Amino acid sequence: MLKLNIQSARAILSSLTHANVVKTGLVNDTNLVTSYYLTNKLDTQSHNFSINYQQVAYYRRNNFTRPFNWVKRRGGGYDENINTDNKEFLNQVLLDKYSESPLKEAPWKKGEYNANSINKRLGLLGIKLGSIPQWTKDGKKIHTTLIQVLDNHVIDYIPPEVLIERNNIYNSNAKRTKNGNLGMAIVGAISSDPRNYTPQYLDIFKNAGVPPKRKLTKFMVSQNAVVQPGTPLYAAHFRVGDYIDVGSHTIGFGFQGVMKRWGFKGGPRSHGSTKFHRKRGTIGSGRDRRPIKGMKMAGRMGSKWRQLMGLKIWRINNKYNILYIHGPVIPGPTHSYVRITDSCLPKNRERFTAESHPPFPTYYPDQNQAIAEEFFDEELHKYTDPTITFETFEVKKITKRDGAKIARIKS
């Protein structure tokens, strides 16, 4: 692990000029992207933030240490003894500030789907609402969970050239890479009052031009699927009938005993057992004079990162931005944050062709042409349809043979 002081690391990052990026020659037709980084990004320190993202991979929470460029999120605040008139005035100022279009520059060039290369799109950051049953046209019952995509915006994009340089500073030798094709896009959900946050946190949203978000995630994105910061994301980003991966934290139960956490049997209630009712037996010790690693014992239960893969989208509501996803067992309690991406499984990827693929890079709403309020899968039963009936068909009777079966000899 390469260890650096805070000051020296920041000095290296700030010395990364954009000229170095251009020399590599990886940036081809995204000139607008490069100009964006020349003007805004690399001069400011807002590029180098690191904050509480929605988790992407599993790590041990107990040993979690904050990186040196950690940004404190909550803080600031304003004078509580302010007049009511002035309060309303400040609220109006906020609305005026964010009512303008967040896109400061001319729109970037939209990438196109390329059948020969990697097409990795953005994902969404949703909120789990609960589960309800649905029925197919065959009369089968399905359980679906509802996930709302609330107020999602693209907030930042970091090109792969910068990512490589970053990784070389932070990561160990084994993890270092010199060439990568994927950039990193940052997506936030639920905009809120900027007066409750620190100025360091607000710097993150300066370039996107949207109010600060309660939660952020990062997605690895291929270069043709780049979306300009400030664009809103909707549930129509996905298509009905496609498959997705979903990840979130499970319900946390705190410190639990061995019976609840691992389902051990415990001891007898009576028959002379003392102080041995909900305990486990021996933990064992071999020649190493220590218990084996991974021994099932009491400890913190739940609140772990879990991911489900290959879930079908049955139905989409475009009024409230809601996805109906297959299965009642998406991890976490109601109103927990859920991270949704295109499924990486081959059964999903093989469906896509150059003609039929999900909206690329995202769904852009067209003002002239309004879309339908709800999309249904072909196999799903709509409640406005009449009751399901099955057609009768006649089984053919097996005709009896008239005479005895006689073998014919070939002449």
Next chain:
Amino acid sequence: MFQLYEKIPYLLARQPNALKQTIQTIAARNYTNTVPNRILEKARRSKLGAAAKGPSVGSDERPKLEQAEYSQAERDYKYIYPDFLPNPVYYFRDKIREKLERIDMINRRKQITIPEFYVGSIMAVTVSDPYAPGKSNRFVGICIRRDEYGLKHSFTLRNVIDGLGVEIMYDLYNPTIRSIEVLKLEKRLDDNLSYLQDSPPEYSTIPFDFEPVKLLPGMKVPVNMTKVPLKNKPWRHAWDRKALRGVILPEIKRYQHEEYMNSSSDFKPYEKWDLMKNYRETIHDDDHREIVQDIKKFESEITDKQEIVTAAKKLVRTRHIPKETPSNEKK
């Protein structure tokens, strides 16, 4: 009942963990990665959230709720349509999910007539079945239970056929259901008649050619006051531990019974006086108001078409089941 009231401190002393456990189970859940319910509702309505609204419709206007007091007919919706009530557990609730569920339920109710029925009423259900001859199946029985909330709502019918007890659970909003008929509308003394499993079969046998009984408008929904004797043990559940009204228990030795009652964890007669528990497990009138508006709108669209709804409107619901009249035999 008065004797039980005296026993409460004794029972609480025996089971001090009963209240604690309910509190602990809620408190033990760590809602780390969630949005609080209050903030989520605020965010859905805030003007800062530009992308909160979907691309299909411009604005999500909340319906204006009438502040007038309830009429008696509107209060009865809780008993006629118990499936429209949401789950009262607060950490399962979500306003938009409940609304979307309600739209689906009403759309389904426009396709077939789902009449008013209670636990204890005799019903007939026909379902389209791919494996049955004629592709449909009809079943008659007593309604034993009604479970779950919203689209998940289900009811079970029980009958004894050729000496064998049969129970079928139907989802109320299953689109394969062709028709639901109420042959005899009545209530029983209990909300759950699962104890018919351990009673003699004549209490749950109903002929398949049962003739429907009509009620005159202006009548109260009748309450069937029959008490069911139970068989000897073993039972499916410990019925004597539950405070049931429509059951005649077999004779148990007195000292056995009292020990049994006191030691059991299911027997909680003191919960009747727990006001907070009642508040938690019921939906308040203000919370119910949005549902009433949706049902009113649905009924106004459909009353001309469906005769059953109009006939049921004229009935009078008794909210409290009448107390037992003292029999003359004791005197």
